[in-house]
Amino acid sequence: MFIKKIMLLGSGELGKEFVIAAKRLGQHVIAVDSYNNAPAQQLADEREVINMLDGEALDKIVDKYKPDIIVPEIEAIRTERFYDYEDKGIQVVPSARAANYTMNRKSIRELASRELGLKTAPYRYASSCEELESAVSVTGIPCVVKPLMSSSGKGQYVIKSQSEIMKAWEYSTTQGRGDYNEVIAEGFINFHTEITLLTVTQRNGNTLFCPPIGHHQERGDYQESWQPCEVKEDELIQMKKTAAMITSALTGYGIWGVEFFLSDDGVYFSELSPRPHDTGMVTLAGTQNFNEFELHLRAVLGYEISEITHERNAASAVILAESDSKEMPDYTGVDEVLSTSNSDLRIFGKPSTRRYRRMGVVLSWGDKSATTDELRIKAKSLASKIKVK
Numbered sequence: 015m016f017i018k019k020i021m022l023l024g025s026g027e028l029g030k031e032f033v034i035a036a037k038r039l040g041q042h043v044i045a046v047d048s049y050n051n052a053p054a055q056q057l058a059d060e061r062e063v064i065n066m067l068d069g070e071a072l073d074k075i076v077d078k079y080k081p082d083i084i085v086p087e088i089e090a091i092r093t094e095r096f097y098d099y100e101d102k103g104i105q106v107v108p109s110a111r112a113a114n115y116t117m118n119r120k121s122i123r124e125l126a127s128r129e130l131g132l133k134t135a136p137y138r139y140a141s142s143c144e145e146l147e148s149a150v151s152v153t154g155i156p157c158v159v160k161p162l163m164s165s166s167g168k169g170q171y172v173i174k175s176q177s178e179i180m181k182a183w184e185y186s187t188t189q190g191r192g193d194y195n196e197v198i199a200e201g202f203i204n205f206h207t208e209i210t211l212l213t214v215t216q217r218n219g220n221t222l223f224c225p226p227i228g229h230h231q232e233r234g235d236y237q238e239s240w241q242p243c244e245v246k247e248d249e250l251i252q253m254k255k256t257a258a259m260i261t262s263a264l265t266g267y268g269i270w271g272v273e274f275f276l277s278d279d280g281v282y283f284s285e286l287s288p289r290p291h292d293t294g295m296v297t298l299a300g301t302q303n304f305n306e307f308e309l310h311l312r313a314v315l316g317y318e319i320s321e322i323t324h325e326r327n328a329a330s331a332v333i334l335a336e337s338d339s340k341e342m343p344d345y346t347g348v349d350e351v352l353s354t355s356n357s358d359l360r361i362f363g364k365p366s367t368r369r370y371r372r373m374g375v376v377l378s379w380g381d382k383s384a385t386t387d388e389l390r391i392k393a394k395s396l397a398s399k400i401k402v403k
Contacts, residue, residue, distance in 0.1 A: 017042060018315065021079060023066055024087030025054030027362040027372065028290045031298070031307040032085065033057045039311065044079050053363045054087075066091040076104070083107060083314060085268075087289055089117045089163045107314050108215065108266025112288045115264055119162045119198050122286065130263060132256055132283040135275075136201035143183040146199060150179055153201035159186045160234075162196050170234035173199075203282055205275035209243060210293045213257040213270045214309050219318040221258050224302060224309075226250065228386070229293040233370060238394060239293035240329040240386040241301045245276065252281045260286065269294075269310040292372075298360065299328035299377040328379035329389035331397035333359070335367035343367050347399035351376055357396055373402050 018041055022029050025045040030053035033043050037057065045058035048065055055061040060079070064071040069092040076084070076099060083105045084096070096110035106113060115121040120139060126132040138149035139162075150157055150173060159182040161169040169189035171182040186197045208231065212224035228243030229236055245253075257272040260283070271291025273284040294306040303323045304312070312319050335343065342365050351359050361374040378393040 016040070018082040019044070019079065020083045020085055020314075021076070021081035022046060022054055022058065022085050022087060023072075023091050025052035025058070025061075026087060027053050027295075027360075027364075027375075028292065028307075029054035029087040030057060030362065031295075031305075031360075032087070032290065032310060035305075035307040035311040039315075041311075041315075044075075044081065046075065048090075049365075051365050056363055068092070069095050085289070085314065086113050086117075091117065093117050105314075106266075108261075108264065108268040108270070108288045112261075112264035112266045116286060116288045117163060119160060119285070120196070123198065125263060126260060126283050130259055132260070133280060134283050135203050138199050139196055140183070140199060141196045143180055146183050146197065147179055149199040150176075153199045156202050157199050158202070158234075159183070159197050159199050161186050161189065162198060168234075203275045203277055205277040205282070207243065207245070207276040208284075209245065209253065209274045209276060210239070210291050211253050211257050211272045211274065212291060212294050212297075212306055212309075213261055213272050214313050214319060214322070215261050215267050215270070216313050216318060217267045217316045219320070221261065222319060222322050223254050223257065224294075224297070224306070224322055225324045226253070227291075227293050227296060235370070235372070236292045236332065238329065238331045238390060239296045240327075240390050241296045242324060242327065243386070249276055249281055256281070256283055257286075264288070267316070268313045269306055293330075295360070295375050296328050296330040296377065298375075299330065299358070299379040300325055301328045301379070324382070326379050326381050327384045327386055327389060328377060329386055329393040330378075331376050331390070331393040332372050333361075333374035333376065333397050333400045333402065335371045335373050335402045336369060338368045340366045343373065344403045345374075346401045346403060350399050351396045354378075354396060356380055357392065359396075359400070367402060374400065376400070 025047035043058040044060045045055040046062045085107045093114045096106045140146035169186045210227040214222040225242035227241045229239040271287040275282040290306045297305040357378045376397040
């Protein structure tokens, strides 16, 4: 059967673009989130509002809709239920194993560092403030403390002095997602570039790689990205080898956002997401023959992707809210972006704001001769003109 019933767990901006790709191929989508009128729900065929950390509530909607495919978009899900869904014949993307490992920083770090022997930052876990003090004595200061389950920088705290350890513990254990009362402390790497290597695993085809994406973060959250990012040939070979190794170990089909640090002493594996990556929104600017959401859908549906081609260069810059509000926001400065050549924007349609929340993204592009430095400046300048009211 060509038309599949797809249940999307998490309905943010990444889910919205996935729904657009799915509807273009005639698929049926049920968009699930913890609040009503989330971005992807605005376009989906059906919607549900539940706490996805409530396993019984999750079971009920799966039984209600009997989806062919479950596509997780966020971390805060009772992913252990996915094994039962697979046993019932439901396809979990990329797989129940992948979802369970990647939704928890401890699981994925143990797999990467201990089992696969990948090069990572020094790290330790902590289940109390006292244990965090011991962890920091190993990782050194400065270091970054993260909840085991979070996304978009939520709950991340950079410790710059011994006096900040307690504050870091309190912040990370209250701002993360899920119900884990454990954190990971990571030593700093003196890196010069952060890379996302979008990697596509297929049921009927080879593992493919998109041109590397450079990105910049603040508060642990993506602020801008550009594609392609110039890297050395040996670095690219190492990143591809690492991405293929870890996605193979996790199993399943779809797109993965595999993150790396590039430093003077080599390539470090950082994290990976088993779904389209926020930095990959730059692919919406036509940098490739298929954007990351189209690639994800095709891999999920089992259709072979013969190749990924580099079409043009581009940069993205996020549009941020400056204050908290429960009212639907308005936007100014849109006309200037839309009247600028080789530029566009996406407004995510989030029904409320909070300070630093991503509300949209500006895209700027050029041909392959255009420098990404110039495109980054242009995208950031245009994004600064959009005000969220």
